[in-house]
Amino acid sequence: MSEINYMETGRLEAFYDAIIAIIVTVLVLELPQPASASLASIWAIKTSYFAYLISFLVCTNLWQYHHLIYHHVEKINAKVIWLNILLMLIVSILPYLTTFVANNPFSFLTQVLYGVDFLLINVVLFMMAKLLIKINPDQDFLKDALDIKNAIAIPSLLFIVGLVGAFLGYPILISVCILITIVRSILFSLR
Template sequence: MKKLKTRLDAFSDAVIAIILTIMVLDLTPVLKDSAADYLLLSKEIGVYIISFAFVANMWYQHATLFNEIDDMSYRIMLYDFVFLIPLSLTPLATNMMAENTTKITVTAYGLLVGITGACFRLLARGVIHFQYTDTSKMRQVYHKVFGQHNLIYVLLNLVLIVLAYFFPQIILWFYLPYPLVYLLLSSRDRQQMYDVAQLTTNQRQQYLRLPRDQMKQFRQLVETQKAANGTEAVRSISAKPISWVRWLDQPIGAGAGKSGGHLDAEAIRELRRAQWDEFERLAKHQKTAQQQAADEREAQQDAQKAAARQAKKERQRQLEAQKDAAEQAAKQRDRDQEAQEDAAKLAAKNIERQAKAKREAAKQEIKIQERQQKAKRKADRKDAKALIRQKKLAQKAKRYDSDNQDDQSPK
């Protein structure tokens, strides 16, 4: 089966080479000098570069995936054929998109990219299941390492497909960085898978329990290792990862040293396990430091809470004192108000008594005046009667005198 695996590698390489050849042959040559024809050729070349980057990335992913196994199963062979079917349709989709860039052709190209990526992930899962047993935990490691990035690829492709239906001319060029990002992230994920494969079963179980930030720290620790006489000294768990330029210049392969030397499989295995022990030691030290910092923060928080409680109690005492003072002031105001009300009532009663006395005095004065007027009227009546009697007496006397004079006159 090892020979058949080699033949399958050669067959896959041949199919991919033919795919690239067909794509370049589909380019329309310029037979007459025309600006429009040269612009059309430039567009076709741009679309060809997009598809070339995608197919070349698929070749790299396929080559590195099959490089991890020495044998294969019928499942892997079947999955490889299933993967090559949509990949072989790339020249057709590329030619359609270059000749007639519409929402249908760009969307169809995006669907083909998504189907091809899904078939490759199916093939990768088959290789992982063939290479590792269930007890090795490597299947779980594969899902943990590749799972998030695979989800990112799927979501990114779905977004591009949806947008391609509305903006095909623009989304067309967004398919160019897609394989480059895929290449960078998948290469790191595959290197991380290889590094974890060198660990013991117990160490893999511990690795599976790591959160993603600590997984990144372990990867950074491995990337920043320094080769020295077949062994490598670890700098720090928080060291910076290698730069983009250094990543481009480093040898391809899990067994390559960062300084250009190469280690055998056993040395790499021992190195990775030693690095994991160092990572655990540093992680424990970091955890201890974090725990101490957390304890200090907790103590500070407790002190702050105690101070806050004391301040709260002091505020409560002050509020209670202010409340008592306010109550006392309110009571004093009530007493003052009651005293003022009592004084006002007493003053009102005094005023009322004075008014009543004045009214009684006025009544008495009126009665006295009435009696005086009555006595005056009575006296006036008596005087009038006396005057009338005097007048009557005077008249009588006058008549009497006249009668006497008549009697005394001679007859």
């Protein structure tokens, strides 16, 4: 591939930032208002707050991860752009799935769809990191981003644990496992 096919990252980063900002805004706008100004009314919609928290953390973790990676990337190509577009497609479904899972927290189907979206995000991020390493071979930091154990294996294992729990009658365990994965990822990034 010739040098002419490579691009700088600035426009992609700006696009990504804008999409994440819109998704986070839609997430908060989808939160239902309590029926009255009482703690009981607020507690009645606790599943909406729980689903919002998970989705918000997914979005902010993605933003932080994207920022961290692209700080070290010098060039991208059309494949990277299209992987980012695919990533944005998958992430943009989060507000819909958040409302769906908040309204049906004990539904096997809603929890599985929510979990699959999260798993697809991790797969696309892994593919993107692998491609970025190929395009930017001198960036050793990117090789750390391609940690199969942290990027794919642990989130997949936790999703399977949640899925097994869902089959056993505890569908909300999928959301709990996603939350554990996100918190783990945030703590890992703070090191």
